[in-house]
Amino acid sequence: MHAILVILKKDVRHLWWQIGVMLALLVAVGCLDARRAIVTPGIVEGLLNLLIPLVWACLIAQAVQAEALVGDREFWVTRPYRWPRLLVSKALFVVLVVHAPSFATDAAILAAHGFNPIEALPHLLEKQLLLAAGLTLPAMTLAVVVSNLMQFVVGIPVLLATLTLSSSFQPHFAFDRIRFSAALALLAPAAVSIVLLQYGWRRTGWARILAGATVLAAGLLIGLISFSQAFALQVAIHPAANVHRTMTLAAPDPRPVHGPFSRRVFTELPFTVSGLPAADWCWLNPLSMEIAASNGVRYEYRPPQADFDVGISAVEHGKVMYMLGLRRGAYDRIKDSRVTISGMAALRIYQRGQAIQLPLGATRDVPGAGRCSYTFVEGLYDAGWLTVSCESPSRDLMTAGINIHEESMLGLRPAVQTRGSNASPTPLVAWLSPLQRLVQTNEIRLPDNRTSSEMLAGTTVVILPQRPIGYATVAFKAADIDLREYSK
Amino acid sequence: MSSPLRTEDLGKSFRHLEALRGLTIEVPEGAVFALVGPNGAGKTTAIKTFLNLHKPTRGHAEIIGVDSRSLGADQLAQIGYVSENQKLPGWMKVGYFLSYCKEFYPNWRDDDLAELLRLYELPLDRKLNQLSRGMRVKAALASSLAYRPKLIVLDEPFSGLDVLVREQLVESILERTPEATVLLASHDLSEIESFASHVAYLNEGRLEFAEETAALAARFREIQVTLEQPAELPAGLPATWLNPEASGVVVGFTDSRYDDRTQSEIRSRFPGAREVAVRVMTLRSIVLALEKCAKSNQGAR
Numbered sequence: 001m002h003a004i005l006v007i008l009k010k011d012v013r014h015l016w017w018q019i020g021v022m023l024a025l026l027v028a029v030g031c032l033d034a035r036r037a038i039v040t041p042g043i044v045e046g047l048l049n050l051l052i053p054l055v056w057a058c059l060i061a062q063a064v065q066a067e068a069l070v071g072d073r074e075f076w077v078t079r080p081y082r083w084p085r086l087l088v089s090k091a092l093f094v095v096l097v098v099h100a101p102s103f104a105t106d107a108a109i110l111a112a113h114g115f116n117p118i119e120a121l122p123h124l125l126e127k128q129l130l131l132a133a134g135l136t137l138p139a140m141t142l143a144v145v146v147s148n149l150m151q152f153v154v155g156i157p158v159l160l161a162t163l164t165l166s167s168s169f170q171p172h173f174a175f176d177r178i179r180f181s182a183a184l185a186l187l188a189p190a191a192v193s194i195v196l197l198q199y200g201w202r203r204t205g206w207a208r209i210l211a212g213a214t215v216l217a218a219g220l221l222i223g224l225i226s227f228s229q230a231f232a233l234q235v236a237i238h239p240a241a242n243v244h245r246t247m248t249l250a251a252p253d254p255r256p257v258h259g260p261f262s263r264r265v266f267t268e269l270p271f272t273v274s275g276l277p278a279a280d281w282c283w284l285n286p287l288s289m290e291i292a293a294s295n296g297v298r299y300e301y302r303p304p305q306a307d308f309d310v311g312i313s314a315v316e317h318g319k320v321m322y323m324l325g326l327r328r329g330a331y332d333r334i335k336d337s338r339v340t341i342s343g344m345a346a347l348r349i350y351q352r353g354q355a356i357q358l359p360l361g362a363t364r365d366v367p368g369a370g371r372c373s374y375t376f377v378e379g380l381y382d383a384g385w386l387t388v389s390c391e392s393p394s395r396d397l398m399t400a401g402i403n404i405h406e407e408s409m410l411g412l413r414p415a416v417q418t419r420g421s422n423a424s425p426t427p428l429v430a431w432l433s434p435l436q437r438l439v440q441t442n443e444i445r446l447p448d449n450r451t452s453s454e455m456l457a458g459t460t461v462v463i464l465p466q467r468p469i470g471y472a473t474v475a476f477k478a479a480d481i482d483l484r485e486y487s488k
Numbered sequence: 489m490s491s492p493l494r495t496e497d498l499g500k501s502f503r504h505l506e507a508l509r510g511l512t513i514e515v516p517e518g519a520v521f522a523l524v525g526p527n528g529a530g531k532t533t534a535i536k537t538f539l540n541l542h543k544p545t546r547g548h549a550e551i552i553g554v555d556s557r558s559l560g561a562d563q564l565a566q567i568g569y570v571s572e573n574q575k576l577p578g579w580m581k582v583g584y585f586l587s588y589c590k591e592f593y594p595n596w597r598d599d600d601l602a603e604l605l606r607l608y609e610l611p612l613d614r615k616l617n618q619l620s621r622g623m624r625v626k627a628a629l630a631s632s633l634a635y636r637p638k639l640i641v642l643d644e645p646f647s648g649l650d651v652l653v654r655e656q657l658v659e660s661i662l663e664r665t666p667e668a669t670v671l672l673a674s675h676d677l678s679e680i681e682s683f684a685s686h687v688a689y690l691n692e693g694r695l696e697f698a699e700e701t702a703a704l705a706a707r708f709r710e711i712q713v714t715l716e717q718p719a720e721l722p723a724g725l726p727a728t729w730l731n732p733e734a735s736g737v738v739v740g741f742t743d744s745r746y747d748d749r750t751q752s753e754i755r756s757r758f759p760g761a762r763e764v765a766v767r768v769m770t771l772r773s774i775v776l777a778l779e780k781c782a783k784s785n786q787g788a789r
Contacts, residue, residue: 014579
C-alpha cells in the first residue's frame with residue numbers, strides 16, 4: 001500500500017495544476033448544468049462537454065506515461081517497482097482525478113435540481129461505469145501501448161469513437177441496443193486484458209496487435225451486423241407477449257399528405273395493427289420493405305442509400321401511419337402501375353402508466369417521466385411559451401413514451417418533444433450531464449385585450465408516461481394498390 | 489565465491505540482426521568488470537538482457553541468483569543501474585527525486601546519501617531537466633548508490649564527461665560501495681583502465697576474451713624485431729602473433745601469449761635478429777591490436 005500511495009502522490013504532485021484546471025472546468029460545467037432548464041446546452045457548456053473528456057484523457061495519458069510501459073530507457077524499469085502496485089496506483093489516480101470529481105459534480109447537479117443523490121445512486125454509478133467503458137479504460141489502454149504523448153494524441157480519434165459508443169449506449173428497450181452493447185462488451189474486457197498484459201509482462205507488440213484487432217472487431221460488429229439482425233436478437237431477449245399480430249393497409253387517410261416537394265414524394269400508408277391490447281402503445285421501426293410494381297420495377301429498403309426512406313412511427317389505438325419518402329424519379333417509374341408493398345417491422349411495445357394532471361406553475365413527480373413542471377414564459381411582444389419539462393437521473397426517460405396533452409381550451413397543436421442529454425459529445429449535447437431532460441414547448445399568442453394570467457387560468461396538461469415492456473416483429477403486405485391515392 | 493552475474497550462450501536477435509552471439513561470462517563477486525568493445529558491439533544489448541529489459545533469444549543469464557527472465561523487485565532492490573541514455577523524470581527536483589527513490593529501497597541509507605550529496609555538490613532544488621549531463625549522472629548515481637547495491641551496472645555512464653568528473657565518480661563508486669560488484673560497459677578504454685579488475689571484449693556481438701586485467705596485461709606484448717638486413721615476413725608465424733608487419737629491417741607484431749618462451753621463439757623465426765624490443769601494452773593498445781587483427785581477418789575472408 002505504501003508504494004501505491006507514493007506513486008499516486010508523485011503523479012498528483014506532477015500534474016497538480018492540470019488537475020486544478022480540470023476541476024475548475026468541472027465546477028463550471030456543473031454550475032451551468034445546475035442552472036439549465038432546457039435540453040440544449042449553451043455554447044460554453046457544450047464546449048466544456050467536449051473539452052473535459054479531452055483533459056481527462058490527457059491526464060490519464062500523462063500519469064501512465066510517467067512510468068511508460070513502452071521502451072527500455074525509462075528510469076523506473078530498473079527500480080524495484082512491483083507491477084500490481086504500479087497498476088493499482090494508476091487506477092487509483094483515474095478514480096481520484098476523473099471518476100470521483102465527475103461523481104461529485106453529478107451528485108451536486110442532481111441536488112441542485114432537487115433530486116436526492118442517494119436515491120439516484122444506481123444511475124450515478126451507471127454513468128461512471130459508462131464513463132469508464134467509454135473513456136477512462138480506453139484512454140488508459142491507449143496510453144499503455146504508445147511510446148509517448150504525441151502518439152497518444154494521434155490515437156485520440158479512437159478514444160472519441162469509444163466515447164461516442166459509450167455515450168450512445170442506449171438504455172433498455174432502445175431499438176438499437178444490441179450492437180452497441182456487443183461492441184462495448186468486446187472492447188471493455190479487451191482493454192482490461194491489454195492493460196494487464198502491458199503492466200504484467202510489457203509485451204507491447206502483442207498488446208498493440210490485440211488493441212488493433214479489438215478496435216477492428218468492434219467496428220465490424222457495428223458495421224456488418226444489420227439493424228434487422230440485431231433487432232431479431234433483441235426480440236429474442238425481450239419478447240413482448242406472444243400474441244399473433246398482423247398489419248393490414250387501411251383506406252387512404254383523408255387528411256392532407258405532406259408535400260409536395262420537388263425531390264421526394266411522400267406516401268402515407270395507414271396500417272392497422274391487430275393483436276395489440278387496447279391500452280398498449282408502440283413505436284414502429286422498419287426492418288425491411290420491398291415495393292414491387294406491376295411493370296417489373298422493384299425497390300428495396302436499404303438505408304442509407306435507398307430509393308425511398310421510411311420513418312419511425314407511433315402506433316396509437318392500433319393504427320399507424322407509415323410514411324415513405326420516395327425519390328421523385330423512383331416514384332415516377334411506378335406511379336402508373338399497381339404496386340405491392342411488403343416487409344417486416346419492429347415494434348417496441350409500451351404499457352400505459354398512470355396519467356398525471358399538472359396545472360400551470362406546478363411541479364410534480366411523475367412515475368416514469370421524472371420530475372415534471374409546467375411553466376409559461378412571456379415573450380417580448382404578444383407571444384409566450386407554455387413549456388412542460390421533465391427531468392430524471394434515469395436513462396429510461398430516453399425511451400419512455402410520454403404523451404402530453406393540453407387540456408384547456410387553448411386549442412394548441414401537438415408540440416414537438418426534445419430530449420437529451422446522453423448522446424455523442426458535440427457542442428450541442430451536454431453528454432456529461434447526469435440528468436435526462438424532456439421538454440415540450442407550445443408557442444401561444446396573447447390577444448391585446450387579455451393578460452396572460454387571464455388567458456391561462458385553469459390551464460392544465462395531462463402527462464401520460466408509457467413504459468416499454470418488450471419487442472416484437474410484424475410482417476405486412478399490401479397488394480395491388482395505387483400509390484397515387486396515398487401520395488402527394 | 490558466488491557470482492552475481494553469469495551468462496551461458498546468451499544470444500539476442502532483433503529480427504535479422506544478431507546483436508549478441510552466444511555470450512558466456514562469469515563476473516566474480518567484488519570485481520570491477522569492464523565490458524568493452526566498439527560502438528555497436530552489443531554491450532548495451534548485453535546489459536539490457538541481463539536486466540530483463542530484453543528477453544534473450546537463446547541461452548540464459550543469471551543475475552543475483554535468479555534467471556534474468558524472472559528478475560523482480562526483490563533483485564532490483566539490490567542492483568544499481570545508471571546508463572548514459574536513461575530517461576530520468578525531468579520535472580522532479582533533485583531532492584524530490586532522491587526522496588522518491590528512497591521509498592522503494594528498504595536498505596536506503598540517509599547518511600550515505602548525505603555523503604554523496606556533499607561529494608557531488610548536487611543542487612537539491614534544481615529540476616533534473618535543468619541539470620548539466622554531468623550533474624544528471626551524479627543524481628542518478630546518488631540514487632543508485634545510497635542503498636548500497638550488491639551489483640552496480642553502469643552503461644557508458646561517463647561518456648562525454650570531463651576527466652575530473654569521471655575520476656570523481658569512479659572514486660565515489662569504489663569508495664562508497666567497496667563490497668559491490670561493478671559491471672561497467674564502455675567503449676572508452678582509457679576511462680576504465682585504471683580501475684577495472686576484469687575485462688571482457690565484445691565485438692559484433694561476440695565475446696573475444698574475458699579475463700583479469702592483470703593477466704591480460706601480462707600476456708600481451710608489443711614486439712619489435714630489428715633484422716640485419718631487410719627481409720620478407722616468414723610464412724607460418726604463430727597465430728598468437730597478431731598484426732605482423734615488415735618494414736625494411738624492422739618486423740613488428742603483437743604477441744597475445746607472451747611468456748618466457750617467446751624470446752626463443754622469436755630467435756628461431758628470425759635467426760638474423762639484431763635486436764628484439766618488448767614493450768608492455770596499455771589496455772587501449774591491446775584492444776586496438778585486437779580490433780586491427782579482427783578487421784584484417786575479415787578482409788582475408
